[in-house]
Amino acid sequence: MQILKPIRQRFRTVLEKLLDDPALVESSLERIVPSRDPSLADYQANIAMPLQKVLGKPPLEIAQSVVSGLDLSDICQSVSIAGAGYINLRLSPSWLAAQLEAAYRDEHLAVTKVDAPKTIVIDYSSPNVAKPMHVGHIRSTVIGAAIAHVLRFLGHKVITDNHLGDWGTQFGMIIYGYKNFCDQEAYKKHPVAELSRIYRKVQAISGYQESLAQTPKLEQAVEFARKRVEQVQTKLAAAPADKKIAKELATAERQVTTAIEELQSNHKKIEESQQDTLLMAESDTHPAIYEKVLAETAALHHGDIGNLKLWNEFLPNCRQEIDTIYRRLNVQFDHWYGESFYHEMLGAVVEDLFAKNLAVQSDGALCVFLDGFDSPMIVRKQDGAYLYATTDIATAMFREREFSPDISLYVVDHRQSDHFKKLFAVLEKIGLGHTDFRHISFGTVMGTDGKPFKTRSGSTVGLESMLDEAVARAMEVVCNPERLTGVGIQMEDQEKEQIAQVVGLGAIKYADLAHNRTSDYVFDMDKMVRLEGNTSAYIQYSYARIRSILRKAQEKGYDPSGWADSSLQLTEPSELALALHLVRFEEMLHQSMQEYTPNLITEYLYDLAKLFSSFYDQCSVLSASNANEVSSRLKLSSVVAKTLRVGLDLLGIGVVERM
RNA sequence: GGGCUCAUAGCUCAGUUGGAUAGAGCAACGGAUUUCUAAUCCGUAGGUCGUAGGUUCGAAUCCUACUGGGCCUGCCA
Structure with missing residues (x-):
């Protein structure tokens, strides 16, 4: 059921006679739109007013000459001119009825398929397995699934891919936890529940230790912010009329407040943890747990047989948990190429970037520097490990080989927009510029307190x-x-x-x-x-x-x-x-x-x-x-x-x- | 410091890419019911579209500055 298309077609024949410039015809046609006020019209053509300078005639006269050449009698019951030169269209009931007949008879409501279907890859949901899924993931999942359905309904070739986080530090946590905290009986009975318990355990210990480590830094930050306030105050005393300095002072004062708040919430977290005597004992016996977790992760990445075996054992269990969610939400994916799938390609990707002089050594890391960005995109860390940026490049390259998409959508929250800007710039440089890469960003999921939901804060709603x-x-x-x-x-x-x-x-x-x-x-x-x-x-x-x-x-x-x-x-x-x-x-x-x-x-x-x-x-x-x-x-x-x-x-x- | 983004009715939000008198829902008030399911419908009230300029036939929408939030900013994703 297309309304604007036939209407615009009629206008086109008239406008082409009236205007020499084809571009002007096109831009005019785009000014035929649904009316905002149904009492005035169903559709309106706002084409006369912008043409008054081009044609050197008053808009009403232009509108009149357009209307007089226009034949819409089968579609519209009235075509009239109003206001400053608006052309108002009222659709005829018989035409509407004919359209509805078509919709009535067709399962697809007589929606026409697009003339030129595009191949569109949509990357959405993409949770980290093992980490419990939280409300933040649902938005990507729901929005991505809806976009995929609609594009498919319109006739595009849509490929959905759940880019699972199945290769990151969270597995190091589970592996370390499994080796140190696992209750084998419970694991045999309910592997999913036990793995989840283990994960939370390691997470809690690591979080506590990190909070402790953060304390001096946070205290320092407060001190620093206070000193800055004093500095700005003396500056302001010297030039009390300077608005810039006054503003600077306000900013500095806010920074003190934020720093204090952060310090307080850090204290609170520590105190809460210290109530848990078991946690304290475990923290004592497992000092610097995060480093050990990273070591387990690194071992996994370097092909350690034991860890790889555990990973293979854990993954289906972790998948099972998120599958339940997807089943309930009735969400499906064509592919599940998770991060682990790309692991073996990363070395070659980085070497290629290096060979092409796109990536250079900097502070021991391998970085791609981009125009217009202060910070580079790091593709290999000092310790030789790869990052999500590396995986994202490999993923885009793989999708190009496999699907050669016209459009590639990433449904990810807006906090990663910088990352995607850089990613797309790199992809352009390596020759993928023909694909329309788009970051479909969405707002942060906030708590009722107005602060963003954070996985690390622990108290996430399952x-x-x-x-x-x-x-x-x-x-x-x-x-x-x-x-x-x-x-x-x-x-x-x-x-x-x-x-x-x-x-x-x-x-x-x-x-x-x-x-x-x-x-x-x-x-x-x-x-x-x-x-x-x-x-x-x-x-x-x-x-x-x-x-x-x-x-x-x-x-x-x-x-x-x-x-x-x-x-x-x-x-x-x-x-x-x-x-x-x-x-x-x-x-x-x-x-x-x-x-x-x-x-x-x-x-x-x-x-x-x-x-x-x-x-x-x-x-x-x-x-x-x-x-x-x-x-x-x-x-x-x-x-x-x-x-x-x-x-x-x-x-x-x-x-x-x-x- | 740099960058991105947001600010619309008491509250939660739309606003068709620059169009006519800025719209919904909730809350408030008034009306409609022997109901084809009242989770409904009809109406009233509520606005300096953050502020100040600019661009033009025309600005909530575009450009600039300012105010105030949020986010990002070299080895997490």
Whole structure:
């Protein structure tokens, strides 16, 4: 269902006669857009005003000459000129009805496949196995999966790859922990749980020791910041009117506060750890644990047979844990090329960079220096170990060989944007510039305290329990007996459970997708699971109501094949508003993929649900004035239901037949 | 020090890439219900789009400066 394309085509023939410059024709065509104010128009062409200088005529006159040459009679019921020279288009009901007929008959809602499909690699989710997954990972997972679905739906060749962190220091932790803290009985019984316990144990000891080591540095930082304040104060005393110095003072004072806060939270962490006598004893017997962890990691990387054997043994167990999450979230990947997959290629990659003079020795490390960046991209550390930057280069090279993508998307939070800028610059230098590499960054997941969630702080919310809670809350709200009796629905526990799953998990995904991708995202369970306003539950509820009407219609003797043959009559304002919104589905999907912003999809679906509620309130379907009208409205409702279902499905959110 | 990013209604957020009178939800207030499922609908109120300039037919959107947050900034990812 394309609206703008045929309309623009008509404008093109007129504009080409009017304008000599083809570029001007194109830019004018792009000014034909959906109207912001539905009371004025459905679509508007803002082309006359910018042309007034080019053509040397008043905009109203230009608009007039465009309109007089324009034939849109089959698509629009009116074409008018208003205001400063806006050309307002109102679509005709019969044209809308014809479009909806097509959508009604097609499982893909008559969405056309793109003319030139692109090969698109999407790297998303990419958690570190062994480290417990936390709320931060869900955003990459949910956004990435949605983008992949939509691009595929539009006809692109999409390849999804979960770039698992399966080769890093966390395995050193588990290996060290396994060798020193493992309860073999527990490990045999529940390997996943025991490995997770071991990991947390080593993490705790290492964290405590690091805090201790940090203390003098933090104290120094406070001291330093205070001295700086004094310095600036004397400077300001000498020149009290200088605004720059006053600002400098404010900055310096803030730095003191931050430094003190950091020191205090460090103290707090230490004190908390010291309450744990077992932890203290273990810390004593395992001094400098982090160095030992790094040694285990290095041994693994250098092919130590024992560690490699352990790694091979642990990995499936760690995978199992995240697989459970993916199964619950219903997220799949085409490939799971984790970091370990690239391990053997790294040496060659670095040598190649060195041979091409891109990488140079600096302070014992091998670095790629880039124009416009203060700091280089380090591809090999002093100790000879490789870094994520190295792996990322190898990964891009591998993907080029394997898939030769036109577009390569990395769905990773915005804190890594510097890293990706450098990475893309390097990739360009090594000859991958033909691929459109894009960092699909998203806002940090914040706690309710307004501070970023951090894995290292320890107190992360487990993803499993978070999902469980969402489901439980959905159960309370949707399936409470009082409500179900009120709306006259009886159901078995099994159906209730299924509804709670769909609604609860949908709520979490929807909350993640509904925010502008680039904004920071405050994780607030209360808000996520609230089932009113702009939430998935409201949309799912609209769907369930439509399904209920369709069922009732059949009980009343209206057969689906009967309303399929009937013609759509769009007369009431709420019907027309609904129809207009429905035919924009394809346009909206393209819009949302232009900058990869799924929130345009949630917004569309929410608006659609609202428009349906309004229609539902104003136009009775089953009690319409005659059988034709009933059939027409059943058909319209069917298209709404299908659009809601397909739209939610693209976001990875399900629907239920009743709720 | 350098760089990136954000600031919109009391709160949470949109804002179609520069278009007409800046929009939703929540909260508040008023109305609608013998319901095709009221998790609803209709209405009222709420704004110097952080501040000051600039660019032009036209700015929340673009450029500059300023204010205030967040993030990154050579061997973690």
